[in-house]
Amino acid sequence: QLLGDVHMEMLADKISNVVDSNLELSGKLSLHLCSNLISSVGVQSLLELGIKDRIVGIDLYENNIGENGLLAIANFLKQSECTLSKLRLELIPGGCSKAVSVAFAESLKVNQSLCELSLGDNNIGGLEGVSICTSLASNSTLKKLDLSKNRIGVKGAKGIATFLESNTGHLSFTHLFLGYNNLGSTFKERMNAWKKLNPESNVVVEPSPPLDV
Numbered sequence: 001q002l003l004g005d006v007h008m009e010m011l012a013d014k015i016s017n018v019v020d021s022n023l024e025l026s027g028k029l030s031l032h033l034c035s036n037l038i039s040s041v042g043v044q045s046l047l048e049l050g051i052k053d054r055i056v057g058i059d060l061y062e063n064n065i066g067e068n069g070l071l072a073i074a075n076f077l078k079q080s081e082c083t084l085s086k087l088r089l090e091l092i093p094g095g096c097s098k099a100v101s102v103a104f105a106e107s108l109k110v111n112q113s114l115c116e117l118s119l120g121d122n123n124i125g126g127l128e129g130v131s132i133c134t135s136l137a138s139n140s141t142l143k144k145l146d147l148s149k150n151r152i153g154v155k156g157a158k159g160i161a162t163f164l165e166s167n168t169g170h171l172s173f174t175h176l177f178l179g180y181n182n183l184g185s186t187f188k189e190r191m192n193a194w195k196k197l198n199p200e201s202n203v204v205v206e207p208s209p210p211l212d213v
Contacts, residue, residue, distance in 0.1 A: 095123030126156025
């Protein structure tokens with residue numbers, strides 16, 4: 001049975017009651033909800049779990065949460081009470097609009113809980129990809145960012161490379177996944193040189209496995 005918004009409301013109520021009643025949970029919870037029938041309505045229920053360490057991760061791969069759902073998540077990440085550490089938002093029908101991409105870029109500048117974020121396969125263009133990447137200059141918590149299978153292209157690759165080179169030694173991420181973006185051979189050459197000066201950070205331009213949530 002595929003899960004929809006009503007199921008998310010019931011799930012949120014049950015988990016919240018357990019946590020708020022100080023009952024024991026067997027470790028931190030991550031919700032793997034890929035390829036279901038969750039919309040922006042269900043997202044609102046799930047975000048209620050993103051505080052007080054009720055859950056640490058949400059996987060919404062291939063759920064039709066739309067622009068409203070993505071914007072709700074991006075705006076939630078700005079809140080100081082957010083305790084989510086992992087988000088997988090790949091292959092969302094309709095992808096990330098410019099407004100959504102900008103919202104995530106702004107959220108990442110202030111969020112202090114997220115360690116892994118995947119926005120792969122969401123039709124993100126070059127300027128939007130650059131905007132999201134440059135937010136890494138203001139974020140010391142996010143370690144893995146996946147922007148693979150988008151439309152960043154050669155122009156976007158130039159912007160990302162220039163940003164990374166201008167911030168040599170000042171970035172905290174460990175993995176930036178950019179595979180399947182038609183970045184061009186020059187980008188790969190620039191990243192090989194950049195890697196020598198930034199051994200703790202990996203810019204992955206080859207196909208990569210999905211992030212764990």
